Amino acid sequence: MSGDARKVAEGLTYLTGFGNEHASEAVPGALPLGRNSPQRAPLGLYAEQLSGSAFTEPRAHNRRSWLYRIRPSAAHPAFTRIHNGTLRTAPFTESVPDPNRLRWNPLPEPPAGTDFVKGLWTLGGNGDATQRTGMAVHLYHANASMDRVFSDADGELLIVPERGGLLLRTEFGLLRVEPGEVAVVPRGVRFRVDLLDAESDRGPSPAARGYVCENYGAPFRLPDLGPIGANGLAGARDFRAPVAAYEDVEEPVEVVNKFCGNLWSAVYDHSPLDVVAWHGNYVPYVYDLRRFNVIGTISYDHPDPSIFTVLTSPSDTPGLAGVDFVVFAPRWLVGEDTFRPPYFHRNVMSEYMGLIEGAYDAKAEGFVPGGGSLHNMMSAHGPDRETFERASAAELRPQKIDDGLAFMFETRWPVTATAQAARAAHLQRGYDDVWQGLERHFPRTGFA
Structure with missing residues (x-):
């Protein structure tokens, strides 16, 4: 994007309390004092509320932010349909839910000029985006920064980079997210994705790759801790929001809107990333997964894997x-x-699992960074034969697991794979074989 663009230096502010009210201004005096919508907003700006929840939801669950921007969002031309590419949305009706265990290798290399939106590839999901229920699993593989702006009216986007960092230029400011971190962009927030170090003295960088959970339901929040108490798991103070930054661009900008499963495009005569100040609790944020405070047993057996929950959509x-x-x-x-x-x-529950780096301690091979597995509800799964045999005979000394970083999207409904995922060349056809060779050890005659 060319033109006279004012981009305030990138920065982050700690939320200091997940879901609490926060404020930021790129220009001193841009935030009005004491009134959300004064008769005249400061500096000739327009006041606009962005609501991520119904007006009457309980205060503890109400999400909204006030934006003070150069032009109101209403100042745009009509949208027209564009091709959805490899992006799909619930309800997923082109296939039937599959009880089989499925596993995929990473996405193949994308064609040159593939940006984040074009590089979104839907694996599957559940629910109905028009009813704001369920979720979708997407992967992305991109080799070009965006020169357009994107927003998703269907759900919030939890972005999990696996290879290559991203710079998210949002209405609220800039978010830098690297592998090992995750970013959440709320429903309807406009943003553009730049690939970090996309060009250097050595030429184009390798393509960026990762995972996206599109959450159609209630916004992600921190889980209740129950008997764990006040501390542990993800700490509210470790979530970071952008500081206000804006673009003052008076030239054509394409804006792509995902609405009820389809992509729509309009060409604005200005950049919609023109918010000079904001306050509220409906904001994009980033979280470093290595700050997660793991809870585990110090005696015997396993607590349930719910102890690894970072965010939940109730x-x-x-x-x-x-x-x-x-x-x-x-x-x-x-x-x-x-x-x-x-x-x-x-x-x-149904589980889609991905790997950000290293190896996963339940699989000896075949589960690689950038790939993923799907275990739908009541499908039997667990360690492969090699892992079982090794762990059953291991000497149980204290052991540090620090050679991998894996994650899971776990959902209440079965995940229906898209037709493109069910037919994909990178689907592993012999995944069931990892459990072959788990021999019988119980005596055939029983005990005397």
Whole structure:
């Protein structure tokens, strides 16, 4: 994007309390004092409220921010449909839910000039975006920065980079997110994605790659801690929001809007990333997964994997999430007389698992960074044969797990794979083989 653009220096501010009210201004005096919508907003700006919840939702769940911008969002031409590419949205009706365990290798290399939006590839999901229920699993593979702006009216986007950093230029300011961190862009917030170090003296950088959870339901929040108490898991003070930054661009800018599953485009005569100041609790944010405070056993057996929950999107049933975001961060294993890798398991929830770096302690091979596995509800899964045999015979000394970083999108409903995912060349056709060779050890005649 060319033209006279004012981009205030990148910066982050700690939220200091997840979901609390925060404020930032790129120009002193841009924030009005005492009134959200004064008769005349400061500096000739327009006051605009962005509501991420219904007006009458309980105060503790109400999400909204006031934006003070150069032009109001209403000042734009009509949108027209454009091609959805490899992006799909719930309800997923082109396939049927599959009880089989599925695993994919990383996405293939994208064509030259593929930006973040064009590089989104939908693996599957559940629910109905028009009813604001459920979620979708996307992967992205991009090799070009965006010269357009994107917003998603269907859901909030949890972005998990696996290879290559991203700079998110949002209405609220700039968010830099690297592998090992995650970013959340709320529903309807406009942003543009630049690939970090996309060009250097050595030429174009490798393509950026990662995962996206599109959450159609209630916004992500911190889970309740219950018997854990006040401390542990993700700390509210470790979530960071951007400081106000704006673009003053008076030239054509394409804006792409995802609405009820389809992409729509309009060409504005200015940049919509023109918010000079803001305050509220509906903001994009970034979180470093290595700051997660892991809770685990110091005696024997496994606590349930819910102890690894970073963020949750609650449903209408207490304790049953529309989607949870779970991270398997570096940690110590010290349990005595315990099979330490994740145990054999069947679950009422459905699990999509990805790998950011290194290896996962329940799989000896085949599960690689950039790839992922899907275990739908009640599908049996667990360690492969090699892992089981090794862990069953291991000497149980204290062990540090710090050679991998894995995550999971866990959801209350089955995940229906898209047709493109079910037919993909990078789908591993022999995934079931990892459990072959788990021999019978129980005597055939029973005990005397």
